[in-house]
Amino acid sequence: MAPSPRVRSKLLRWLGKGAGVLAGLVLIAWASLAILYSDISIFWLRAAVAAAFAAFAVWAIWGSRRRSARLVLAVLYFGIVAWFISLQPSHDRPWRPEVAVMPRASIDGDRVRITGVRTFDYRSADDFTVRYEDREVLLSHLTGLDFYISYWTDGPVGHTFLSFLFDNAPPLGISIETRPEVDEQFDPLASLFKRFELIYVVGDERDIVRLRTNFRDERVLLYRLNTSAEDARRLFLVYLQRINELAETPEFYHLLSNSCTINIVRYANAAGRQGRFDIRHLLNGLIDGYLDRSGRIDTALPFDTLRRRSLINEAAKAANDAPGFSDLIRAGLPSMPNAAPSRPAGTGRRDAAGLLREVPVEPGQISNW
Numbered sequence: 001m002a003p004s005p006r007v008r009s010k011l012l013r014w015l016g017k018g019a020g021v022l023a024g025l026v027l028i029a030w031a032s033l034a035i036l037y038s039d040i041s042i043f044w045l046r047a048a049v050a051a052a053f054a055a056f057a058v059w060a061i062w063g064s065r066r067r068s069a070r071l072v073l074a075v076l077y078f079g080i081v082a083w084f085i086s087l088q089p090s091h092d093r094p095w096r097p098e099v100a101v102m103p104r105a106s107i108d109g110d111r112v113r114i115t116g117v118r119t120f121d122y123r124s125a126d127d128f129t130v131r132y133e134d135r136e137v138l139l140s141h142l143t144g145l146d147f148y149i150s151y152w153t154d155g156p157v158g159h160t161f162l163s164f165l166f167d168n169a170p171p172l173g174i175s176i177e178t179r180p181e182v183d184e185q186f187d188p189l190a191s192l193f194k195r196f197e198l199i200y201v202v203g204d205e206r207d208i209v210r211l212r213t214n215f216r217d218e219r220v221l222l223y224r225l226n227t228s229a230e231d232a233r234r235l236f237l238v239y240l241q242r243i244n245e246l247a248e249t250p251e252f253y254h255l256l257s258n259s260c261t262i263n264i265v266r267y268a269n270a271a272g273r274q275g276r277f278d279i280r281h282l283l284n285g286l287i288d289g290y291l292d293r294s295g296r297i298d299t300a301l302p303f304d305t306l307r308r309r310s311l312i313n314e315a316a317k318a319a320n321d322a323p324g325f326s327d328l329i330r331a332g333l334p335s336m337p338n339a340a341p342s343r344p345a346g347t348g349r350r351d352a353a354g355l356l357r358e359v360p361v362e363p364g365q366i367s368n369w
Helices: 005-036 043-063 067-086 205-215 229-248 260-270 284-293 303-309 313-319 325-330 349-358
Strands: 104-108 111-118 132-138 142-151 159-166 172-179 197-204 219-224
Touching (some): 005 067, 043 067, 142 284, 159 205, 159 229, 159 260, 172 205, 172 260, 197 205, 205 219, 219 313, 229 260, 260 284
Antiparallel strands (some): 142 159, 142 219
């Protein structure tokens, strides 16, 4: 039997009240966390102000009948929103040495020159010799892509990055990361509140990969992607464009909209990828399952077998700082038997410029989800 109009009306009122309470709690939580993760240097002061605001907001909305209390809360809240909007990213901060240099790229026909390529010599995760270098590569010799997933803890979230493969030069890794200041550590929740700037770390694999496998003891998987050379070149040029944009105009890192995997997917879309949003773009520790299902990695092997054979920690530790580090960590990997065919890239300024014209990128816009 259908409920009476009176019962339906009562139910709708309760649902409306519940939705209002939930919305109020969400707004209070956002403002309180914005205060907690603000740039006030003293943590206990931030925590005290955040707790005081939350307590006052709860009292003003649900514990007081005074309209003046709600008016004060509204003024405070919009003040917090205005302050938050006013926060701007910067290149001028006391950066940790491993993110102190912003890379830049210049393209001259087929030749690409990248400055600020990181090639640190590590003795431990925190003890290293700082070394940056310039590197030149040729677009016509870029042959493919490899995909890394690094896990600092067990769970559905990790860090992903790419290596661009050349037939006449070592692989070039590009890792989209936070740019922490001295004595600052990554906090996923804090990244939602403009606490970290963004950097594209361009580096040798003996730096970017070995740091994770040999010194941070992260579990690292390496997958060979089923990508044509032409698509890899397109994606590389998109990365170079974004690297230069970021060197000119700083941006905030944001876990949900401007982070490693989200940007990899965004730039793959710009380079021609066809596909929709998948929750594993956010839960990126599961992204290899998505790559397997979409046929972007070797599907000739059962996925569990491929995943087990893609773990490179033992090979990386055995290779350590050997000159052939990149070859050694790939020695036991499954090959990609059905790689997509590639068309030869030409040389000269026209080729790079033409590819760039075909893959425009607008920061913050995700296409072809």
